[in-house]
Amino acid sequence: MGNSLNYFNSRENNKAERVSGNKRKRDECPELNNAGLELLNTPKRKRIKSTSKYIYQTLFLDGENSDVTLHVLGQEWKLHKLYLKQSPYFASMFSGAWKESDMPRIELDIIDENITCEALKIAFGSLYKDDVFIKPVQLTSVIATATLLQLEGLLLQCQVMMKDTLSSATVCDYYYASCSYGLKDVSIQCLDWLTRNILIAANLTFIKDVTADLMKTVIASPHLVVIQVEIDLYTLLKKWIFLIHNKSWTGDNKDLVKATDLFYKEKQSECPGLCYLETDEGRQYVPVFSAVRWHHVVNDLTSLRMIENEKILPHSWLEPMFLYGWRRVLAVEQGHDKGPIEKVDNEVFNTCCARFGRLIHKAGEYCWRWIGYSYGVDLLLSITSGRLVTVKRNTHTQACSQAVSLQDQRYIAYRLTICSFDCDGKELSRKSTDVKHISLGKDEEEIALVLDSDQKFPISVSMNVLLISPGQEPLPGLKYPNR
Structure with a gap:
């Protein structure tokens, strides 16, 4: 007993001595002590399997424990009402007096041609996880689907992505999609992009997708960046018409000038005696040409000669501009007009x-x-x-x-x-x-x-x-x- 007691006492003494020695070492090395404390209090990030990914894979992709099957565009989706109710579209369907509220299999008729199976997968999948991956080329169809299902969060993500990926390759598609589905901020940004870039874009072939109504809006805008002067809008419209009638044409801007000139020469030979805008084909573009500020074009002789020689717009159509301009010249030369003295609205x-x-x-x-x-x-x-x-x-x-x-x-x-x-x-x-x-x-x-x-x-x-x-x-x- 005494030996055992001595053994325990000896062991405790040795332990106390070791602890005391370690304490002295820590006390003698404050840097080590602080570093250890900092290490203990520094959080470490360790990637573990995401619950969101598990839910997406197991419930959405694999369809486990599905309580409703949606048949859409020839494809079946084994889904869950609990997740679908995040969409006001389905929340109304499942909680109201609709016959579909208790049906295990529901068929949805899709009228909007922009909605695709690919977009449906993205939209349904967004209900099962908190992030989505969308290619710019998919945005229009995803927006159409999100609009139908009233998925405001997904719509917001699409709008942000549209603004981030705006370019000559996407601006027309984004503009038409935003107008169709009520995304006013995006349509304003697309229109702003066009007014700033339509005359300076490195490659103009994208304008073949600009409709007559959109082109008229752009040309009429007071915020249009005109490079250099108003006659350059006439030149732009010539190229635009050529590209509309030759959508498969490819080439750079220099080649476009030559191809456009050849196009109108051929049109002249087809309809001798008529300017292009007087022909059956050209008449549809007259409202767009009317948006050009011709009273600022006729004040340059070189521009007038170009219009006369190219026979796209009849010279006689400009007569009101000459009368207006002459009256303004007389007012200035005879001292009646020194410019806008009063503040102009x-x-x-x-x-x-x-x-x-x-x-x-x-x-x-x-x-x-x-x-x-x-x-x-x-x-x-x-x-x-x-x-x-x-x-x-x-x-x-x-x-x-x-x-x-x-x-x-x-x-x-x-x-x-x-x-x-x-x-x-x-x-x-x-x-x-x-x-x-x-x-x-x-x-x-x-x-x-x-x-x-x-x-x-x-x-x-x-x-x-x-x-x-x-x-x-x-x-x-x-x-x-x-x-």
Whole structure:
């Protein structure tokens, strides 16, 4: 007993000594002590099998313990009412007085042609797990399915994805889908993309999918980025019509110019004596051409000659523009109009302004004017010191090929917008002056905008300008038959 007791006492003493020794070591090494405590309190992430994945595989894909079978588009889905009730569509079906509420097998008639089996799998599957994987090409059909099943969460995910993947390859499909299914934010963003990119896209073949109604909306927009001047919209519409009638055509923008010219020459030989818009084929496009601001086209001789030679739009249709323009010239030259002295309402400004633009690929010093008669105001736009964007009324300091007004003051209204964008045309930054009303003396210059010190390029420079007072009479339109 005593030996045993001594043994236990000895063992306890040794243990106490070891513990005491360890304690001393820890006390003597505070760094080790702190590191150990930190390690003990640092959470470790260990991936284990996801409950969500298990549910998706076992219940959705394998259909275990299914209590309802849906027959849709020739395919059967063994599902569960508990999960389906997350959809208001099925919640109403299973909880109301509908005959389907107690049926083990339900057949759904699908009218919307955009709904596919692939989209149904994504939509039904989203009820069994909290993440979904959708390809951009599937978005329209998934949106159609989510709209039918009233899956707001899935619709929201689709909208975010549409905004993230917007490009020339997707913009038309996304626009039509958003209009069909009431996704207003997406349709606005698509329209904004088109107004910024339709004249600067690296490859224009995507415009073959732009409908006449959509093209008219884009062309009529006061926020359209016109590169360079209004006549370039006429050139765009020529290419658009060619691509509509040659949807399989492929090539770059240079080849497109040649192919378009050849297309209209062939049309002339088929219908001699008629301009293209007078033919049965071309007449449908007249409303789109009417959206061009022709009163800003006829003030340039080169543009007029091009229209006459190409015989797409009859020259006689432009007669109202000549009369309107001549009256405005007389008002300016005889001193009755010095520009918009009174503040112009934004709606009036947006309707009457001339639209100009330029694409700048890299930082540097720039100074330019746009072509066309400008009622005696030689307006120069400059980027100086790499950042300052200025507007100048030139009278003496730089040579000008047209007559310049020497009135002491001329009044103008303008809006300047500068955007940078990525390779898909998504906007990276935007600066705008809103509508400004200013008076400029001879050779007077003012700073319009200051670019950021880290400004990204390329940038589009879009300027809307009103050089003359808006008249009381309505703006002239094309004088085509039955008008």
